[in-house]
Amino acid sequence: MQLSLGMGDEPMINIIWVALFLIGMGYAAVNGTMDDVNKALFTSASDAVQICFGLISVLIFWLGLMKIAEKSGLLDKLSHLFKPVMKKIFPEVPPDHPAMGYILSNTIANMFGLGNAATPMGIKAMEELKQLNRGKKTPSRSMITLLALNTSGLTLIPTTVIAIRMKYGAEVPTDIVGPTLIATCCTTAAALCIDRYFYHRRKRKGRK
C-alpha cells in the first residue's frame, strides 16, 4: 500500500532531501524569495502534522474494519479465490507449497491496503522461494515475479490518498477510486508482461 513507506531504507532519498533544501535556499538567495521560504518552512510543517491527523481517522477506520475481515476468515477465503490465477502467474511454485500461501496472503494484504501485514508475508514468501531455488544468491524467476507484483502495488482502496483529498476539500474524495483501480490493473498487467519478457530473454541468452 502507499503506507509501506520505505522508511529509512532508501539511500538516494537522503541526497534528494538535502538537495531540495539547498537548491531551494540557493535559488531564493539569488531571486530574493527568502521571505516566502521562511513562511513556507513553518506553515508546511504544520500542514504535514494536520495531514497526519487526517490520516489517523481514515487509518483507524480502515485497519479496524480489516481486522474484522481478517478474524472472520474473509481474507483467507478471498486468497483461495485467487489461487488459480496465481498458479498461472507462478508456474514454478508447486500449488501446495507454503510459498504459495505466503504469496497469496501478501497479495491480498496489498490489495486491501494493509502494507504492514503485506511486507512480512512477502518476506516469508521470498524465504520459501529461496529454498525452492536451493538457497542460491541469485533471484529465481518466481522471486522476480513476486517483486513485480509488489512494485506495481495492486490496491483496491487507496486509503491515504482519500484521506488527503478529504483534507483539501475534494467534493467526492473517493471519485478517484475507479480510475486508480483501472490504472493499477494496467500497471500490474504491464509488470507481469514485462517480467515474462525478461524471463524469456534470460532463457534465450542462457541457451547461447
Add this chain to the structure above:
Amino acid sequence: MGLITTFSTWLVPCLIAIVLLYGTFKKVPSYDAFVEGGKEGFSLAISVMPFLVGMLVAISVFRASGAMEALIHLIAPLLSAVGMPPQVLPLALMRPLSGTGALGLMADLIHTYGADSFIGRLASVMQGSTDTTFYVVTVYFGAVGIHQIGDALKVGLLADLVGVICAVWIVTLMFG
C-alpha cells in the same frame, strides 16, 4: 464513464457491508476486532508524522523559492506533447524512490492546484496506482540476502513508466 463514477461511490460502502455481514455471520466480536485493528491504524498514522514533516518542508522550500516553477518551466515543452501536465513530473520521478516523498509531493500538488483539479486528480491516481519500487526491491531481496537483483529493478521501473502513462490517459479520459 458514468459507470466508473458510480462504481467509485459504491465500492467502499459495499465493502464495509460485506465485511460486517460476514464477520457477524462467522460470530466474530466485530466491535472488539474493529477497536483492536484501529489501534494499529492510530500508531501507523503517528509513525508517519516525522517522515511527512521532513518531506513536506523540503518540498515546500523548493516550491516557495521559485525553483520548482523554474524546473517545471524547463521541462514543460517536453511534456506538453504527450498531454501530461509538467507539474506532475516531480511526482512521477519521486514515486518509485520514496513513499513519503511521493505522499508529500501529492499533498503539495493537491494543496496548490485543488483536489478536484485535473492535476489534483492525476496526482491522486498516480500516487495510488503503484508502489515504491526501490523500497520493495531493497527490503524484499535484502531480507533474504540476495545481492544480485537481476532484472527485478528494470521490470519495476518499466512498470512504473507504464503506470504513469495509464494514469494520464485514464484521468484525461474521465475528467479531462
